[in-house]
Amino acid sequence: MASSSTWSMCSLRAALPSISASPSCPSISFPKYPSSSSGFKLSKPKSGPKPINSFVGLAPMSTLLFPSSYQDSSFEFTIIDNGGRISAMRHGRKVPKLNRPPDQRKALLRSLTTQLLKYGRIKTTRARASAMRKYVDKMITMAKDGSLHKRRQALGFIYEKQIVHALFAEVEERYGGREGGYTRIIRTLPRRGDNAPMAYIELV
């Protein structure tokens, strides 16, 4: 069964014109919620069931159809999913640990918020992006307050002085009308080296 499926894939691929290689192999991951209905957590990342692999041969076929059709919903030909992590609940999980001891974690979040405030849009892993939101919002809220005390608190968190001063100067015109929600996260393709799910985080 396995040998026949690989043979058919190779011949299909050879017959079709070469499609430009995307970073991760095109895997059609159907929404995994039906599969987890039995209730156990799938902790293996990217557990592609065997029958689905034989459909990989069809992936070049679908990309041939795409050029003529509209790319309405195709973000990429590889699906941007949540990285194979399925769990229905978050009960009791208050602090994202980011696989680091507390001092390193704090330093990482400080540097990430500094970079985001400096560059406006950065690309990082999804876990880090969603962990940073709180701190970025805190910094912008402090800037909105604008008092000396808040400025000094911000200086104690952000690594570069100019960024704090620039932020305090321009936050009024940029975020004066907006209450909260100063960042946006856009999920993107996984990283090639370790297949980590990536995301862009940007200031709204």
Add this chain to the structure above:
Amino acid sequence: MPRDRDPLVVGRVIGDVLEPFTRSIGLRVVYSSREVNNGCEFRPSQIVNQPRVEVGGDDLRTCYTLVMVDPDAPSPSDPSLREYLHWLVTDIPGTTGVTFGQEIVCYENPRPSMGIHRFVFVLFRQLGRQTVYAPGWRQNFNTRDFAELYNLGSPVAAVYFNCQRESGTGGRRR
């Protein structure tokens, strides 16, 4: 988790550059055999030369205008030069490519210096062959005002991609 929406809305291209529109014409942009999909990442070394653009539609008589802008110039945290015009081609006949059109503003190799920039291709349908004047300078170009000025209406297609500096992390590892 946001439900799956149009990538142009998620990437805020609709909002920063364009008004909401319904796409009616296919647009295919290919940079040396790699196709541009919404939100994918390119390196400056891959986008040095102008891409091959294929306009859809079914009528050789309707003309289209293609605009390529960068809404995050000079940096996404401080877009004071929003938008920076990189390319402007008019009178592209339907179902053909960009080589058949008139290049009003020649293609400029994007070199983002700071941050991750979005580069947006917008396609408008022209009412007829018209002379479009090149703007005096590339920065502070406004796509909406441009469409107003030449009565192009709302866009018929758009696609965008991201790009950052070559030597940033985007260059070192995929």
